[in-house]
Amino acid sequence: MRSSEFLITTHKETPADAEIISHRLMLRAGLIRKLSSGLYTWMPLGLKVLRKVERVVREEMDAAGALELAMSMVQPAELWQESGRWEQYGPELLRIQDRHNRDFCLGPTHEEVITDIVRNEISSYKQLPLNLYQIQNKVRDEIRPRFGIMRAREFLMKDAYSFHSDQASLEDTYQIMHRAYSTIFERLGLDFRPVMADSGSIGGNTSHEFHVLADSGEDAIAFSDSSDYAANIERAETLDQSDQRPQASIALGKTPTPGVKTIADLCAALNIQAQHTVKTLIVEAAEGGLVALVLRGDHELNTIKAEKHPLVASPLRMATEEEATSACGAGFGSIGPVGLSIAIVADYAAAACADFYCGANSPEEHYEGANWDRDISSYERADLRSVVTGDPSPDGQGTLQIRRGIEVGHIFQLGTKYSEAMNAKVLDENGRNVTISMGCYGIGVSRIVASAIEQNHDERGIIWPGAMAPFQLAIVPLNMHKSAAVAEAAEALHAQCLEQGIEVLMDDRNERPGVKFADMELLGIPHRVVIGDRSLAEGEVEYQGRRDSEAQRVALADALNFVT
Numbered sequence: 001m002r003s004s005e006f007l008i009t010t011h012k013e014t015p016a017d018a019e020i021i022s023h024r025l026m027l028r029a030g031l032i033r034k035l036s037s038g039l040y041t042w043m044p045l046g047l048k049v050l051r052k053v054e055r056v057v058r059e060e061m062d063a064a065g066a067l068e069l070a071m072s073m074v075q076p077a078e079l080w081q082e083s084g085r086w087e088q089y090g091p092e093l094l095r096i097q098d099r100h101n102r103d104f105c106l107g108p109t110h111e112e113v114i115t116d117i118v119r120n121e122i123s124s125y126k127q128l129p130l131n132l133y134q135i136q137n138k139v140r141d142e143i144r145p146r147f148g149i150m151r152a153r154e155f156l157m158k159d160a161y162s163f164h165s166d167q168a169s170l171e172d173t174y175q176i177m178h179r180a181y182s183t184i185f186e187r188l189g190l191d192f193r194p195v196m197a198d199s200g201s202i203g204g205n206t207s208h209e210f211h212v213l214a215d216s217g218e219d220a221i222a223f224s225d226s227s228d229y230a231a232n233i234e235r236a237e238t239l240d241q242s243d244q245r246p247q248a249s250i251a252l253g254k255t256p257t258p259g260v261k262t263i264a265d266l267c268a269a270l271n272i273q274a275q276h277t278v279k280t281l282i283v284e285a286a287e288g289g290l291v292a293l294v295l296r297g298d299h300e301l302n303t304i305k306a307e308k309h310p311l312v313a314s315p316l317r318m319a320t321e322e323e324a325t326s327a328c329g330a331g332f333g334s335i336g337p338v339g340l341s342i343a344i345v346a347d348y349a350a351a352a353c354a355d356f357y358c359g360a361n362s363p364e365e366h367y368e369g370a371n372w373d374r375d376i377s378s379y380e381r382a383d384l385r386s387v388v389t390g391d392p393s394p395d396g397q398g399t400l401q402i403r404r405g406i407e408v409g410h411i412f413q414l415g416t417k418y419s420e421a422m423n424a425k426v427l428d429e430n431g432r433n434v435t436i437s438m439g440c441y442g443i444g445v446s447r448i449v450a451s452a453i454e455q456n457h458d459e460r461g462i463i464w465p466g467a468m469a470p471f472q473l474a475i476v477p478l479n480m481h482k483s484a485a486v487a488e489a490a491e492a493l494h495a496q497c498l499e500q501g502i503e504v505l506m507d508d509r510n511e512r513p514g515v516k517f518a519d520m521e522l523l524g525i526p527h528r529v530v531i532g533d534r535s536l537a538e539g540e541v542e543y544q545g546r547r548d549s550e551a552q553r554v555a556l557a558d559a560l561n562f563v564t
């Protein structure tokens, strides 16, 4: 590829509104251009990088036995009503109407559509397990789009969904996908950590997130310095207290509330519209049916609303601090990772009044008489966390490190959450109907591009990991338009690259050397060969790796040895 035939739109200035380095460099290098808040155009150069990431993801999904399909981005409301998420998902779901006033949404994720496919096409356990994936633009009306394509409103995701006739098969595929994810991030040259995650209000059982380590990351993760223990901060805190606190699903079995078996049930029963703001929801019951609801949110917590439900509106007795503490375990005063936490303790058995017991992170910050429909944004924030660097690791091995991370992947064992709601069943080997078990597996393909830059850059620009580089080699001929010898050598090297399948960008623009060097460095091309009259006279060129501090003279004939 010749620069003169490509589109290079670099900028010297640092864009004012870009807060983090990847956003700044993506704009300066001309990889993306902003269309509107959270909406971007991928320029030819950026798209090359995106496609590289996509290819690695696709290869590993295929190797893991997943089958690619393509679903419509536009999804009918009926399916979302069936799963209950038309109501639950909140304003992040971008809803549209067609000319007949029928409701649709632009897919933020595809559990409903894929479950609909599978319930129609699959009837026997013999057709399972099945793992289907697509790589497609997703739309989420993020409350605060920021950091460029890192948190965009339209972004490229790989989403996979697996289907099983039993839990053991789901666990097998989950392990295969866990490994495939690690392989993907290794191939892409990223420093990452898989961490245990809370499946929270999404329901389901086991869940892991994959985080690229970076100080600009929006999430915090905790991991042991001397074992494999790693969890996102919400999960780490839950485990922190696990010796004292029953797991939600077990505990709920003891509640006197009929029909409430899962966190999702309880949310539904209490009519909590947690929307996208709640990070973690822990529900527990101690002896005597005392239920504690702990909602953990971040700065957006003030949008949490729970409407009064007969269950809560009926008279409830105010819990004492002692009861609150015993219901939540010793950790009542130590919840809430990044902001205000709210705990509600409701004594269903006594059913006394509509007020809740509500607390932030420290004993002095408990409020009495809080109602769900009151504006809780006025409550002061407690920016404390219960897990700190140096804490003993919950597995007893080593101490915890806390680092910032960027969530680039997320895998879930969903169980029967969607298949039950949407009646997706197969016949098992005894001819009985069984509800299909599901897993879902997401990768933020476009977010990976920004994450890679967060980890790989210097003051001159991007330094692409090899697997992601738009071009492997930059050929920079000096004075090409005046020197026939340089032009000839550059053309020959360029042709040789094409022949050998080396992705090359020859900067044949009529620009000063300084401009060309600066651009090639900003673009992050891993290898550079400079061809000039002086060295060429001795049959040599200058080679410099993007991370090298200096160039070295090499024989023209050996120039490509560095690249392959």
Ligand code: ATP
Residues within 6 Å of the ligand: 109, 140, 142, 149, 150, 151, 152, 153, 154, 155, 157, 407, 408, 409, 410, 442, 443, 444, 445, 446, 447
């Ligand atoms: P986040 O916590 O960052 O909002 P999420 O947990 O809502 O992400 P998932 O539903 O798990 O996201 O989606 C799978 C993957 O899609 C995420 O791990 C992330 O890499 C990517 N992703 C999610 N939202 C965005 C976004 N707004 N822009 C770019 N990538 C995103």
Ligand code: MG
Residues within 6 Å of the ligand: 276
């Ligand atoms: Mg999100």
Ligand code: MG
Residues within 6 Å of the ligand: 407
């Ligand atoms: Mg997340």
Ligand code: MG
Residues within 6 Å of the ligand: 407, 409, 410
């Ligand atoms: Mg996630």
